[in-house]
Amino acid sequence: MMRWIGALLLGLMLLAGPALAVQPGEELADAAQEARARALSREIRCLVCQNQSIDESEADLARDLRLILRERIAAGDSDAQVKDFLVARYGDFVLLDPPVKPKTWLLWFGPAAILLIALGGAWLYLRPRPALAEAAPLDAAERARLDRLLAEDGEEGA
Amino acid sequence: MTQPLRFALYALPFLAVTALVAWFALALAPGRDPSAVPSALIDKPAPQIDLPSIYEGRPGLRSADLKGRATVVNVFASWCVPCRAEHPVLTQLAKGHGVPLIGFNWKDNPEAARAFLEELGDPFERIGSDPSGRAGIDWGVYGVPETYILDAAGRIRYKHVGPLSAEDVEGAILPVLRQVSR
Numbered sequence: 001m002m003r004w005i006g007a008l009l010l011g012l013m014l015l016a017g018p019a020l021a022v023q024p025g026e027e028l029a030d031a032a033q034e035a036r037a038r039a040l041s042r043e044i045r046c047l048v049c050q051n052q053s054i055d056e057s058e059a060d061l062a063r064d065l066r067l068i069l070r071e072r073i074a075a076g077d078s079d080a081q082v083k084d085f086l087v088a089r090y091g092d093f094v095l096l097d098p099p100v101k102p103k104t105w106l107l108w109f110g111p112a113a114i115l116l117i118a119l120g121g122a123w124l125y126l127r128p129r130p131a132l133a134e135a136a137p138l139d140a141a142e143r144a145r146l147d148r149l150l151a152e153d154g155e156e157g158a
Numbered sequence: 159m160t161q162p163l164r165f166a167l168y169a170l171p172f173l174a175v176t177a178l179v180a181w182f183a184l185a186l187a188p189g190r191d192p193s194a195v196p197s198a199l200i201d202k203p204a205p206q207i208d209l210p211s212i213y214e215g216r217p218g219l220r221s222a223d224l225k226g227r228a229t230v231v232n233v234f235a236s237w238c239v240p241c242r243a244e245h246p247v248l249t250q251l252a253k254g255h256g257v258p259l260i261g262f263n264w265k266d267n268p269e270a271a272r273a274f275l276e277e278l279g280d281p282f283e284r285i286g287s288d289p290s291g292r293a294g295i296d297w298g299v300y301g302v303p304e305t306y307i308l309d310a311a312g313r314i315r316y317k318h319v320g321p322l323s324a325e326d327v328e329g330a331i332l333p334v335l336r337q338v339s340r
Contacts, residue, residue, distance in 0.1 A: 047300035050193060060265070061300055064291055089205075089298045091198035124167070 021058050028070050037070045040079050044069070044086060045096050053096055189325075197298050197306075197317035204231075204306070204314050205296040209286030212261075212268040212275075219260060219286025225312040228339045229258045230305060230331065232282070233294060235266040236274035238302040244321035245278045251327055252281035257335060261285030264294040264302055307331065309338040 022041075028034040038055060044065060046057035054062040054069075065086070072082045086094045098104050138146065185192070199205070210218040217223075224231070232248055234241040252259040261282035263271045268287045275282075288294050297306070298317075307316040316334045318326060 047195060061291070061295075064295060068292075068295065087198065089198060089295060090300065091196065091298075093195050121167075 021056050021062065022066065023063075026063070026066055026070065028074060030074075033070075033073050036079065037066075037073050040073075040082060041066055041069055043083075043096050045094050047090060047094065191320060194319040195300060197314060199298055199314045200317065201313060201315065204308055204312050205293075207286065207293055207296075209262075209288055209293055212263050212271045212285045212287045217284060219262070219284055221312065223284060224260065224308050225310065227258060227310050228335055229260050229308045230335070231260045231262055231308060233262040233264050233297075233299050233302055233304040233306075235264050235302045236270040237266065240321035241303045242274075242278065244303055244323070245281075247322045247324055247327060249279055249281040250324070251322075251331065252283075255327075255332065257331075258283055262294065262297075262299075263287045264299055265289065265291040305331070307334050307338065 022038070028037060041055040042053045044054045046052045046054045046059055046062040046065075048059040048061050049057050052062075054065045069082055069086075072085060077085070083095065092098055092104075098107060100108050204221070204224055206221050207224070208218070208220045230251065248259060251257050259282050261284070263285055265288070267289055271285070271287065275285075286293070291299075297314075301319070303321055305318040305322055306314055309315050315338045316330070318330065322331065
């Protein structure tokens with residue numbers, strides 16, 4: 001009995017899909033255009049919630065932007081034209097994938113630059129260093145002086 | 159390794175950490191709203207606009223109304239609670255400082271907007287009604303309230319996101335107005 005209830009519950013849970021923000025009335029009649037609109041709206045940031053795309057967001061403004069996006073696509077705009085339309089109004093921030101340009105170089109290349117600096121530092125620290133020069137053996141005069149000094153020490157100690 | 163190079167190498171981590179701490183301190187400065195999106199239209203002509211008034215029989219809001227002198231355009235809605243909070247500040251800006259203040263009633267119905275202003279007073283010279291929000295989207299509006307400063311040529315020179323406080327007026331709105339009116 002318990003097993004049946006468990007299976008039933010599991011089945012019900014598997015039936016539940018993610019809630020969709022896109023309402024049926026918003027969709028374009030042309031399936032290919034609608035697919036493009038869905039793909040594109042996943043790349044557009046909802047300005048209200050900021051970490052959701054307009055495709056996922058229930059915000060009023062996200063819905064407006066979804067409709068505008070579909071309007072532009074139905075009117076024959078390319079994906080790039082639709083993005084330009086939105087960027088002209090809301091700036092690059094509206095794109096979830098920031099474009100590579102001088103202002104975003106730090107964002108795109110910063111981590112690689114830090115890695116290079118770290119590797120450079122590690123190389124400086126770990127590189128093989130030349131061994132210390134071997135001490136030259138004492139010549140006869142030095143040896144005689146050393147013996148004399150040791151002998152003096154010995155006398156004082158005695 | 160030469161002495162100066164060695165010194166530079168030792169100083170580098172210290173300098174890097176100092177720079178990071180300064181960066182974080184700036185980012186945490188009081189009054190800074192990290193979610194505010196800067197306008198993409200700064201120093202660009204304000205997008206074309208042609209809206210009816212919220213009042214029947216009164217002139218609406220057209221691009222020509224935003225030229226010839228510096229103006230402050232306030233985007234508001236009757237359903238917006240922070241708009242209610244900033245309303246006395248706007249009234250002071252228009253009546254106290256004599257700033258030409260234009261209303262941009264966004265995603266609101268004119269009847270509700272009229273009731274809102276009847277209750278709180280109407281400091282606006284004229285008010286455009288944008289119930290669908292499309293004109294606002296052209297301007298890059300993404301919430302209410304927002305406040306724009308336009309110069310005499312009708313270019314957007316400044317944007318404030320969120321309710322205006324008296325400090326915002328003294329610290330930003332009036333200085334920017336003085337600067338663009340020169």
